[in-house]
Amino acid sequence: MSEATFGEYGGQYVPEALMPALAELEDAYERYVRNNEEGFMHEFRERMADFGGRPTPLQRADRLSERYDREIYLKREDLLHGGAHKLNNALGQVLLAKYMGKERIIAETGAGQHGTATAMAAAHLDMPCEIYMGRTDVNRQRPNVYRMRMNGAEVTPVEAGRGTLKEAINATMRDWATTVENTHYVIGSVVGPHPFPTMVRDFQSVIGREARDQIREKAGRLPDSVLACAGGGSNTMGSFHAFVPDSVEQRSAKDSSGQRPRDGVSLYAVEAGGSSLEIDEEEGLAPNSATLSTGTDGVLHGAMTKLLQSTDGQIMESHSVSAGLDYAGVGPELSHLVAEGRVTPASVGDDAALEAFHRLSRLEGIIPALESAHALGYLERVAGPDAGEYDVEADLGDLVVVTVSGRGDKDLETVLEETEKRDIEAAPDVEVFGQ
């Protein structure tokens, strides 16, 4: 069986009623995903190719390479069906639910990316689907709500609390606790109780597997570093998993042909720094979601991991200009890899992410998701022309892969609004033309 924990992180902190479902899921995961019973993985890969559009390209970013004076390659998950890496996981889980004989799919969503991916996968595989979404998110992410509805999913607004992702997860867990016998809960990131973090990572790991092959093909060697944004961490773990063994230690044990990277492949998980890394204990507010950098150990949504929490243990309201990173927890495996030193946590604030959004749009003709813009913002902080001004030191090396986890069409309104409030370098004049 797969390990339920990653060092001290992970586990299964859920109500007893769900434990048998987790056991059943673990069993199905072992059989279908790990041992490819009934050709599950074959079908999954074929559907990800034909329906999802895999493989996604690894593209050399000419102008970023120039700007940062090193080779920058972009892993283009923005080209996946639905517009983000989320489908890798959603399709995997919905297909698995089908193999398990489940009759209904539920999922939570924050910004709506995981919800739309799940709704698409459920429509594709003809499964009834219900998506829980906080009231605030329903109101501010209308287009995604409509997309889900058009794919035939029910969208259920969650009125509790501040009506965002955290509350949506709680509501989905409650639904699951009631309907667990015929329903599968498609968790949207590498979070939640075992086996979710492992399984979601496996479904997402195609990102890094492809990127690893592609960079060797294109650049003739492994990269010096890989950068990916981290919310719950599915994009991060998906991007990193294939590279985790390429560490300094493990690689220096191998032969030292020119094929290997300088010092192993460094892995940078870039979180949302929001407006500040300080926490407002009084208000229960963390104006960021830099869990790996600033969080403390605790249990949330079924797993022991790093959290943004008060000293009493109440979970903080997190914040980021990018809704998809706006979560107070993070995947337990990522917490572990950071604790071990294999993954370096980093964070980039709202302003730098907005700048990076505009920069990539303008220089490369790719409008990235605001989430992905965080990883690009880190590149600028470390290697940009004004890098000296920031207190960020990182040795990214000469060959860098950045995962563009999604496209930014969904973010246009937010970006316009937020850009107008600030003085953002690289932003175009987005005056609304007179009527």
Added chain:
Amino acid sequence: MSEATFGEYGGQYVPEALMPALAELEDAYERYVRNNEEGFMHEFRERMADFGGRPTPLQRADRLSERYDREIYLKREDLLHGGAHKLNNALGQVLLAKYMGKERIIAETGAGQHGTATAMAAAHLDMPCEIYMGRTDVNRQRPNVYRMRMNGAEVTPVEAGRGTLKEAINATMRDWATTVENTHYVIGSVVGPHPFPTMVRDFQSVIGREARDQIREKAGRLPDSVLACAGGGSNTMGSFHAFVPDSVEQRSAKDSSGQRPRDGVSLYAVEAGGSSLEIDEEEGLAPNSATLSTGTDGVLHGAMTKLLQSTDGQIMESHSVSAGLDYAGVGPELSHLVAEGRVTPASVGDDAALEAFHRLSRLEGIIPALESAHALGYLERVAGPDAGEYDVEADLGDLVVVTVSGRGDKDLETVLEETEKRDIEAAPDVEVFGQ
């Protein structure tokens, strides 16, 4: 040199000032595109793969296949970078302009799809870019305006006339007539003066080339028919070009192994039937853009082709619920192929397109562009459960390829609005959840 005409259609009906630019373009097209000088085609294909996401999948549509009791495959141009087939052409032309030493790109856009594709390509290739867009379109297609701006393009609203695509083309031609020496005009479809129709077709023909290989790989034979929506016709010609030689006549001359389709590959160009195929001469209004089905020969925007025009020769205002099909002309090669009988023109009205939009979203988890929904609507009219009710006869055969030319994210608002006005089968309840 390439032929300037297709039978009686095509030609170069432009102001004298532009003729030398057309000659220069023709020369560049011959050298770079047809003869791959300086490795142009190699670079083009590589960029289309890495930046654009080619090849796009050919996906078996399981539930449509069931519904229509035949094998339905979807060519997934909706997965291309930018969300539509438009990039195939835009990137080709911007790259060609670069090889030609041009310093500036201009383009027209209606709904904004070609404009965004061109802006993306220009950003990617570091070329200054200006997009002309009718005032009405600017006002109703804000998100696309913002996308272009974010990619660094200027967007110039055209105040003339009704402020739609026709006027935008006129304005771009005027700019070009002034700046022709250093500027390339990236025409957005297989229209305009020679060599545009031929060149744009060649850039788009990758759609059909891939689809032809993919269907042989997946189904073991050529399809019985290929369906594609037609506005200007770049998606149509791109989808059909590789199949044009697979006609009954030409194929029956070959050996009759089981590999060939029943009777050659039938090609259906599906235009927008709008609200009616009747024309209002008085108002100068055609409430459709079914040019191939109802148009007459004439000269528009540089070419002799089929047009929607009054008996005096004034061009009609066309109409379709789908902005990308809303054009009173059509590519001259398509006019020719229809005249020759190789391509069958068909049309599908607004309602049927909206239905098909919802049907694909719900059954397959793919939200198509409203343009593409027209091709899918034709499938329903011919082969759907209520096919008997419509006066549409077509022998599509057992193996059908439909090109999904783009994704429908851009159409959500229109679809919501238009769906609410009508009684559309397959539409979900899209009530706006209370605040």
Added chain:
Amino acid sequence: MNAGTDSEIERTIRENHPALIAYITAGDPSLEETREYVEALDRGGADLIELGLPFSEPIAEGPTIQAAINRSLEAGTTPGAFFDLVAGLETEAPLLVMTYYNMILQHGPDADPEPFVSRAAEAGLAGIIVPDLPAEESGPLRKACEAHGLDLVFIVAPTTDDERLDSIMERTAGFAYVQARLGTTGARADVSGATHDSLARLDEYPIPKAVGFGVSEGDHAAEIVSAGADGVIVGSALVDLIAESEDPVAALESKARELKAGAERGVPEPEQP
């Protein structure tokens, strides 16, 4: 049955069989009022009282208790103040704390449950219920509870299979919390069929069983007890009274009486020897 247990909770259930276990959320709407409500429940005949220590992500609760938790958090309830309240309470009924695992981990440094348990023992609590802590993950907390003489109560769900049942029943202390139905807490209008099945499955285990999730009326209590339960657990129905009644103190006391009477009605007539 073995009456010689050193568990105060188990002893209490046996001595007051069939037992009424009452839940309310501490700090809803204030800790001061909680004190009065606890005393009212005690007077009304509750044999054990569970106090919810509010956590921001109450994934096992239905809307009623979610709302109570929100009210409590908004009132500023902290673990420190909670323990102070508990330490000052003098009820006949032993008290348990019901909270989520993260609250327990954060009471001291290093995500260690021991400081919480130590403080709970000091405040006089007799047991702990943690809805998001299944048997598998309970090692550290159980160890601390054993060290401090507190009962860690586990929940048995309708989905719990026989294999897991053994391990839960082996570990649970004080009583087994039998979840009456799938889903979250919340008052229901009937008794679930699953309750009967669960109680039948548990018959062989010597530890007392108390049924919760959805119990709201005396008649439910009667039915549950007659199906073999040693106690009934009532939460949402009491929380509703706190939120809606004009005189919650009186309402709680009389509701406790009704429930306790119901439970007693359910006791089967002793068979003739």
Added chain:
Amino acid sequence: MNAGTDSEIERTIRENHPALIAYITAGDPSLEETREYVEALDRGGADLIELGLPFSEPIAEGPTIQAAINRSLEAGTTPGAFFDLVAGLETEAPLLVMTYYNMILQHGPDADPEPFVSRAAEAGLAGIIVPDLPAEESGPLRKACEAHGLDLVFIVAPTTDDERLDSIMERTAGFAYVQARLGTTGARADVSGATHDSLARLDEYPIPKAVGFGVSEGDHAAEIVSAGADGVIVGSALVDLIAESEDPVAALESKARELKAGAERGVPEPEQP
């Protein structure tokens, strides 16, 4: 120079050298008013008058003439009414029609230009200018024009290379329309350098050259004629007067006078023999 041409237009230019060619859009704001404006231009000394037959897609026009065309189309101008107007005009200056090729194709069935030319000849028009018809595509129309004795005037652009120049100059009839600068029609404040270059290139061809695109003042006319042109073509400046002047008839007449006088000022003093 060869004065023995059978082209009325060419003869008119030679006889009135340097010639003023005036353009207005027919039907702007109504055909009735167009009649008065044509007569005014004729009185003012225009040697040739071009009438624009409006087409919905005037890709070669700048904003001024675009607007005029829109006004005309909104007033309901049709080719039939246009020809009726022309047939009734009695001006000293020969008349030309300027329109787009599709208008010519649609006058009869089967996209054939002949019916249009035949009707134009019947109405007394002397020539046709088609801004979107380059020499290469002009075969059918030229044939019809020759058959009906109309001049088909071609445009020479600043971008026209020497190779194409020959073929244009070979085909153009009446005069060569020399496009003064790149771009669309529209009044400008100066004379483009391109004009001088173009005229120099055309020197060797015997047919008269008239310069248009941007000419708006007498001084421009003078400069152009002194650079070797046989005539100047003025359009947008006149259309502006129609749109803006309080008395367009008087304004047009006096503007024509100014332009004609300007052109004449440009004629080089005859060299001393």
